[in-house]
Amino acid sequence: MRRLLTVFAVLLGAALTSGRATAQEIQLTGPLAGAPAVRQMRLHRGGRFEIAPTISFTLLDEYQRTILVGGRLNYNITDWLAIGGWVAFGAVHTTTGLSDHIEEVTNGPGGRRATEPNNYPTAISVNNLLTRASIGSPFKNQLGTINSVISPQITLVPFRGKLAIFQKIFVDTDAYIFGGPAFVGLTERSDCPNDVADCSGVFTTSTRTAIAPTFGLGLSFYMGKFMSLGLDWRALPFAWNTGGFDTHGGAPDGRFPDNKINKDDREFKFNMLLSVSLGFYLPAGLKSSE
C-alpha cells in the first residue's frame, strides 16, 4: 500500500510540475492592443423584435404532467439586453403513473371503494375512511393544474459565440438568462366554504392566480439571418396543492389532516419547465459590428 502511495505521489507530482508556457497567450501589446474581442460580429439581437413560438414541458411532476404551448415576444434594446414576455397555456395534461395507480386502487373496478365497506358513518373500512377526504372520483379531476403562465421578463445575453459541429456545421450561438414575475393561472381543489365545514366529500375545483418569481437560462442557435432554435430551462417556484389532498391544518401544529381543504394544504414546489422555441427576428436584415 505504501509503495502504491509513493508511486501515485510521484506521478501526481510529475504531472503537476510539468507546466510550460502556453503557446498562445493573448497579446496585450502590439497592433491588437485595444482591439475589440470580436470584429464583424453578426448582431442577431440588437434593435430587433423576437417572436418565438414555444412548447414547454414540466419536469419532476408528482401527479400530472403538463405541456404548455405559447410564445415569447422580446424587443432587444441592445445585443445583450431585451425586454418582453412569455405567455403559455397548458394544452396537454397527462396523469403520472402514481395517479393512475391511486385511481386504480381506490376507484377501479377491483378498488377499495368497490370491494370494501364504504357506507359512512355506519360501515366503512379504514382505507375508505382515511381516504374519504382526500380522494374523489375520478382522482384526476382534483389534481392541481397549470392553465396558463404570463410572465413579463428581462433577458440578459452575456455570452455570444459560435459552435462547430463535427467541423461541418457552424452556428452562431448565444447564452442568455432571464427573470421576472409570473402570473400562473391554476386550477386547484376548492377551499372549504367559510373554512369551518367538514368538506371531506366535496371535490369541486376552482381557479386562482398565483404570483411567483420565474427565472432561467437558455441557448439560442441561429439558423439564418432571422431565425433561431432555442432551448431553455425555467424555474417557477410557488406553493400549490398538486394532489388535491388534505395534508395539513389539523392539530398538533397544523401538521395533520383536518378534513378541510384550504391554503394550509398547499406545498411549496420548485416547479421546473424545459422549453423549445423557434425564434423569428424582425427586421429580417442583419447588422454586423465594426
Next chain:
Amino acid sequence: MNQARVSLLVVAALIAAPSFAHAQKKKKAPKPVPAAPAAPAPAPAAPAGGTEIDADAPPGAAAPAATPEAATEGPAPEGGDIEAICKIDPSACPTVNLADAAKKDMHEQMYAVQQIYALRYHRFEIQPGWNFTFNDQFVSHPGPVLGLNYYITNVLAIGLGGGYYFNNDSKFNAQTRRAARVAVPLTEYQWQGALNFTYVPMYGKFAGFSDFIFHYDAYIVGGVGAISTRPIAVVDPDNRSFKWGSPKVDFNIGIGLRVFLNRWFAIDLEMRDYIFIDKLENTLIVMGKETDQSTWYDQTKLTNAVQAQVGVSIFLPFSWEYRLPK
C-alpha cells in the same frame, strides 16, 4: 529496500519521459526532392533596371521583350529577387502566368475556430463534481462524483467514473401514503462506477459581454458499470430491513458542456441517464411470512435515473505545444 528501488525506477522513468503533451503528431522531416530536369526553353531575361509585371495583362505581354544584351549586360537588377534570379539563371526564372494563376480556385481552407484553444489529445482529465437528481420525484440522490479520463485522440477519451449517493426521501411520499393509503416502492442508491467513453463532436467559443472570449465544447459520454441499490422499506418497515445486495449492471449515456476558463481548467454541466434493472419492494405482506426475506421483493423494473452533474475539469499536463500553426 525494494520499495526504494521501485520508487527510484519510477522517478527515473518520469524524468526520461517528456514533460508535456504534444497536441499533434510530429511531422517527419521532408525527404529531399530529386532535382528536376533543366527547363529546355530559357525564359526571356529581365531588362536592366528591373521589371514591372502587370498581372492583368494578357499572356506574353506580362513582361516587355528583352534583348540578349540586356540579359547579359548592364547594371545589376534592382527590381527584387525574381528579377535577380532571372538575371543570374534564366532557366530558373519563374514562367508562371499570373493572370491565369489568379483565375484558379484557391481551395482556401478557413477554420471556424482557428487553432483549438484547449487541446485534449493525450491529456488526462480529472472531473470532480456534484450530482443532482433530475427525474426521481420520490427520492433524490445527490452526491459527489469523480471522473478520470484519458484522451486517446483530441475528441475521444476512455475513462473511469463513479459516485457516492446520499438519499432524501421526498416529503410528498409520506403525504401520499397518508392521504391515499398507497405505498410507492422506493429505492435508495449507494454508489455507482463505470468504464466510460467520451466523444467530443462540438466545440466553439463565446464572447462574454463582447469583451472577453472563452471556449467551450460539448461531449457525448456513455459507458457500462455497476450500481449498488436497495429498497427503502415503506410497506412493512417493522419487519423489513433491506441490505445492500450485489451491485447491478448499469449502462449510462449522457451529454455535457464544458466551458474552459483557461487551458487546463473548465466548468462542466452534464446530464446523464443511468439505466439498470432494479428490484423493488413487495407492496403486499405475505401473512405468516413477514420475516421471510424471499417475500420482501416483488417486481423488477427498468429504471432510468437521470442525473444532472455540475463540476469542473482539470486537464493534466497543464500545457502542450502546438505542432501546426492552424
